[in-house]
Amino acid sequence: MLTYSVEPQYTEEARQEKVAGNVLVSLIVDANGNPSNIQVVRSVDKGLDEKAIEAVSQYRFKPALLNGEPIPVALNVEVRFQIF
Numbered sequence: 001m002l003t004y005s006v007e008p009q010y011t012e013e014a015r016q017e018k019v020a021g022n023v024l025v026s027l028i029v030d031a032n033g034n035p036s037n038i039q040v041v042r043s044v045d046k047g048l049d050e051k052a053i054e055a056v057s058q059y060r061f062k063p064a065l066l067n068g069e070p071i072p073v074a075l076n077v078e079v080r081f082q083i084f
Helices: 012-016 048-056
Strands: 002-004 021-029 035-042 064-066 069-071 073-081
Touching (some): 021 048, 035 048, 048 073
Antiparallel strands (some): 064 069
16 A cells, blocks of 8 residues: 655656656565565656656555565556646
């Protein structure tokens, strides 16, 4: 379960070109609830992939439990970029 997240930041190039889309990243949530091994699965580019990784690396999760013990789990997270 996600307990803390941050909004991803746009790059100036993506903002000027009004790029929008969703970056899909895969990651491992460790036994402490921290994300690791973050990799882009579906790209938007224009620097937004890196901004998605920066944002997700700051996320915090409630660790998954197995028999009452925290364990690492694999997740996919979609990071949305929209210009209003």
